[in-house]
Amino acid sequence: MAAPSQASLFDFDDVPTVRPLAGVIRRTELAGGAWVDIRPGWVGGSDALFEELALAVPWHGERRQMYDREVAVPRLLCFYDESASLPNPALVAAKAMLDDYYREELGEPFSTAGMCLYRDGNDSVAWHGDTIGRSKTEDTMVAILSLGAPRSLLLRQRPIDGTITAPPVKYGLGHGDLIVMGGSCLRTWEHAIPKTSRPVGPRISVQFRPRGVR
Ligand SMILES: O=C(O)CCC(=O)C(=O)O
Numbered sequence: 001m002a003a004p005s006q007a008s009l010f011d012f013d014d015v016p017t018v019r020p021l022a023g024v025i026r027r028t029e030l031a032g033g034a035w036v037d038i039r040p041g042w043v044g045g046s047d048a049l050f051e052e053l054a055l056a057v058p059w060h061g062e063r064r065q066m067y068d069r070e071v072a073v074p075r076l077l078c079f080y081d082e083s084a085s086l087p088n089p090a091l092v093a094a095k096a097m098l099d100d101y102y103r104e105e106l107g108e109p110f111s112t113a114g115m116c117l118y119r120d121g122n123d124s125v126a127w128h129g130d131t132i133g134r135s136k137t138e139d140t141m142v143a144i145l146s147l148g149a150p151r152s153l154l155l156r157q158r159p160i161d162g163t164i165t166a167p168p169v170k171y172g173l174g175h176g177d178l179i180v181m182g183g184s185c186l187r188t189w190e191h192a193i194p195k196t197s198r199p200v201g202p203r204i205s206v207q208f209r210p211r212g213v214r
C-alpha cells in the first residue's frame with residue numbers, strides 16, 4: 001500500500017461499536033424520488049475495524065474487458081452472499097441495526113455484503129448505478145459503511161441523452177461514516193469514488209444490499 005493508514009483524530013476506541021441511528025441519521029431528498037441518509041461516525045473504533053478487515057477479508061483483484069483490452073479493476077474486492085458469515089462481529093451488529101431501523105421502509109432485510117478496498121488514490125470506482133437485479137426497476141436501498149481514510153463519494157442524476165444537468169453532490173466518507181442511498185437513487189442517480197492525486201491512506205467500504213440487488 002502506498003500510504004499508511006492514518007488513524008482518525010476522533011476515533012480512539014479499540015473495540016468497534018455500532019452507535020445508534022435513530023435521532024441522529026439525516027435524510028436529504030434528491031431529485032426524481034431519490035434520497036440519501038447520512039450518519040457520520042456510525043461505527044466507533046472504526047480504525048480498529050479497518051485493520052481487522054484488512055487482514056481477515058480474502059481480498060482479491062478482478063479483471064474486466066474494456067473494449068479490446070482486459071484491464072485490472074482499480075480496487076480489491078470481496079463479496080459475502082447471503083449464506084456467508086460476515087468476517088467480523090461488528091458487521092453482524094451493523095447489519096442487525098440497519099435491519100431494525102429500515103425494516104418497515106425497506107420491507108425486507110439487508111442480505112449481502114460487498115466489500116471494496118481502495119489501496120490509495122489510484123483506486124476508484126467509475127460512475128455507475130447499482131442496477132444489477134431488482135434495483136434496475138424497483139426502489140430499494142444500499143447502505144455503505146466507510147472505514148479508514150475518507151474518500152469523496154460523488155452523486156449525480158443519471159445523464160439523459162449524455163447531458164449532465166447539474167454538478168455532482170459530494171460526500172467525504174471514512175472512519176465509520178454511514179451513507180444509505182434509497183428511493184429511486186440506485187437507478188435514477190449514479191455514484192462514483194473518483195481517483196485523487198492527494199496522498200490518501202486506504203479506505204474500505206462495506207455495502208449492505210437486499211437479496212437480488214447488486
Ligand atoms: O466504495 C463505495 O463507497 C462505493 C462502492 C460502490 O459504489 C459499489 O460497490 O457499487
Ligand SMILES: [Fe+2]
Nearest residue numbers: 128129130191
Ligand atoms: Fe455502487
